[in-house]
Amino acid sequence: MSEQKYFVDHDTNSETHSFQGRLKIAMDQIGGFSALMRETGLSNSAISNYLKGRKPKIDIAIKIAEVCKVDAAWLILGGQHDKSTDIISHSSKNEIINIPLLNVEASAGNGLVSPEWHDAEMIPFSRDLVYQLLGSVPKSLFMMRVQGDSMSPTIHPKDILFVDYAPNRLTQGIYVMAAGELTLVKRLAAKDPTTFSVISDNTAYPTFDVPMERACWGNASPDADLRIVGRVIKVLHDFD
Incomplete structure (x- = not known):
């Protein structure tokens, strides 16, 4: 080779x-x-x-x-x-790591029914460049593309997201999340001690609220209304 x-x-x-x-x-x-x-x-x-x-x-x-x-x-x-x-x-000082690019688009809009999540292409990156880009090299990392404009001007259609899917305490930030059959990218914030607000940066789209007890990471709760897939840690705007 x-x-x-x-x-x-x-x-x-x-x-x-x-x-x-x-x-x-x-x-x-x-x-x-x-x-x-x-x-x-x-x-x-x-x-x-x-x-x-x-x-x-x-x-x-x-x-x-x-x-x-x-x-x-x-x-x-x-x-x-x-x-x-x-x-x-790549065999010298730059170790190569593979990051999956999921064959699914998270919707910065009203939602998108996602296809199979396991269908991903492995993209080779040098570890040094990942560190340069993200400030760390998370083990639990994937990439996906965005469609829709509800997160504009922060995130644009066809932007690429780097997402850390390691479960962690939910804090204010941008997350990829699933609501029913829909995969979304939205901003999550605490409205009060018991309620999350799911917010679009584009004010043309409405905010909706979810009780904290009805939100979880992945499949941790069988009755959850909102499932957090991962936290967005970097947005690439360059490629359309």
């Missing part, structure tokens, strides 16, 4: 500071524009648009990274300054 490579930025003016700059570097690994078209099946116009600044869907970015044999997280997110080397092998 060919060794995957992880590139790092040298300064904030570096070519790798933008997605199109990183894409140019990635293409060079396999012979340029024509080779990328041939190996990915992407059209001339699609690649041209990406080189002009249009962001691909994350699954397309992952496919490009795999074909070009570069770190998918680096291509999508970029990296930090490191003067020691231009290219860092």
